[in-house]
Amino acid sequence: MADVHIRDAQVVFKEEKDPAAVIFGQTGGVPEDEQSDLVGQANYRDGAVWAIDGVSLDIHDGESIAILGPSGCGKSTMLRVIAGLIMLETPNSGTIRYGEEEWTELNAKDRRVGIVFQNYALYPHMHSKKNLGFFFKMHKREEEVDERVEVVSKIMGVGFDQLLERRPKALSGGQQQRVAIARCIVRDPTVFLFDEPLSNLDAKLRTRTRVEIKRLLRRFNITTVYVTHDQTEAQAMGDRIAVMQAGRIQQLGAYREIYDNPSNMFVAGFVGMPPMNLIPGTADNGGVRVDGHFVDLRNDALGVRAGSDVHLGIRPESVEISHHPTEGSTPVEVYWVESHFSEQRKEVTFDLAGTRVIAKRPLNEEWDRNTTAYAKVPVEHAYVFDSDESRLV
Ligand SMILES: Nc1ncnc2c1ncn2[C@@H]1O[C@H](COP(=O)(O)OP(=O)(O)OP(=O)(O)O)[C@@H](O)[C@H]1O
Numbered sequence: 001m002a003d004v005h006i007r008d009a010q011v012v013f014k015e016e017k018d019p020a021a022v023i024f025g026q027t028g029g030v031p032e033d034e035q036s037d038l039v040g041q042a043n044y045r046d047g048a049v050w051a052i053d054g055v056s057l058d059i060h061d062g063e064s065i066a067i068l069g070p071s072g073c074g075k076s077t078m079l080r081v082i083a084g085l086i087m088l089e090t091p092n093s094g095t096i097r098y099g100e101e102e103w104t105e106l107n108a109k110d111r112r113v114g115i116v117f118q119n120y121a122l123y124p125h126m127h128s129k130k131n132l133g134f135f136f137k138m139h140k141r142e143e144e145v146d147e148r149v150e151v152v153s154k155i156m157g158v159g160f161d162q163l164l165e166r167r168p169k170a171l172s173g174g175q176q177q178r179v180a181i182a183r184c185i186v187r188d189p190t191v192f193l194f195d196e197p198l199s200n201l202d203a204k205l206r207t208r209t210r211v212e213i214k215r216l217l218r219r220f221n222i223t224t225v226y227v228t229h230d231q232t233e234a235q236a237m238g239d240r241i242a243v244m245q246a247g248r249i250q251q252l253g254a255y256r257e258i259y260d261n262p263s264n265m266f267v268a269g270f271v272g273m274p275p276m277n278l279i280p281g282t283a284d285n286g287g288v289r290v291d292g293h294f295v296d297l298r299n300d301a302l303g304v305r306a307g308s309d310v311h312l313g314i315r316p317e318s319v320e321i322s323h324h325p326t327e328g329s330t331p332v333e334v335y336w337v338e339s340h341f342s343e344q345r346k347e348v349t350f351d352l353a354g355t356r357v358i359a360k361r362p363l364n365e366e367w368d369r370n371t372t373a374y375a376k377v378p379v380e381h382a383y384v385f386d387s388d389e390s391r392l393v
Pocket residue numbers: 013014015022023024025026027028029030042043049050051069070071072073074075076077078229
């Protein structure tokens with residue numbers, strides 16, 4: 001076991017097609033009806049897609065990193081670079097090392113990396129045990145199969161041995177995914193890679209399988225990279241999360257750190273459920289002017305010229321709204337109200353400076369659309385981003 005070090009990785013795909021057609025990634029872990037929300041502005045320049053555009057990443061031994069980002073941002077490409085399915089050779093560049101082992105020119109087979117995909121990729125005509133043993137058969141090590149399968153069955157837990165004699169067709173999605181995971185573990189991988197492994201499962205099974213995977217990883221301290229576009233999953237699976245956009249890691253850290261201190265507007269507007277509200281305004285004397293209304297941040301060190309364009313950021317849970325005017329509040333019209341019973345909250349949407357702003361409220365509060373509310377951005381919860389979209393306050 002060892003750390004993985006990726007330095008200045010660049011992956012370029014020459015693309016003849018219309019750039020609009022290359023927005024989405026190849027494995028497409030995103031259900032079609034969610035895709036429009038998640039278009040990831042692939043990094044397209046000089047007639048090519050820069051799927052990975054200067055990424056350095058250290059993955060610690062035994063750590064689990066989640067790569068989180070919209071469709072087409074380069075998540076699967078990152079995994080393929082680690083697996084050796086894409087090499088960092090011209091026109092690509094960069095280096096990859098596993099502890100003292102130089103991996104940059106080492107082929108996929110010799111890296112002994114395990115990958116679990118969304119679509120399981122089991123051999124359909126083989127029952128589970130054969131699927132698990134296939135690698136050993138290929139490498140003329142068939143005598144190891146029985147023992148390895150027994151060990152892995154124990155690891156995989158209750159009921160797994162009952163799956164061994166069945167073919168993929170006779171297994172549910174969740175069971176197939178367990179077999180696919182077992183097939184990786186059986187090879188004793190150096191690094192474990194998951195590419196949206198749960199997106200084919202229904203919500204309940206997804207949660208259950210997630211817990212199982214996480215327990216396995218914890219127990220064996222297997223170094224893991226887990227790709228997903230789902231924040232809940234990223235939070236659950238990643239000790240640290242790398243938020244990606246357009247081929248770059250925008251921020252790396254624990255979910256809490258990223259949530260509290262998003263380094264730029266993309267991260268702020270992506271992380272959180274729903275994510276941070278971002279309201280355009282202009283910097284003015286220690287505060288931000290939004291639509292004729294002044295939000296006094298009492299911060300003389302905003303660091304931008306008065307009059308320059310900024311965005312005021314506020315988390316939905318921090319937006320204050322009331323039915324009556326309060327000091328410093330602005331009248332707004334409630335546009336929509338949505339109740340989320342299982343979370344015991346309501347989302348109240350209103351317009352401010354031409355932007356839809358969401359406030360999270362307790363479920364028992366009464367809010368009606370097309371009525372007037374009074375909204376306020378509490379100074380202590382405000383964020384400010386400059387025109388380069390980096391965080392100022
Ligand atoms: N073989 C290829 N040829 C050309 N372009 C490619 C190829 N593979 C990936 N791309 C492009 O590179 C970018 C990154 O793709 P990638 O599959 O890594 O995205 P992703 O983040 O995994 O997306 P998704 O969430 O949809 O799976 C996309 O714009 C994609 O269209």
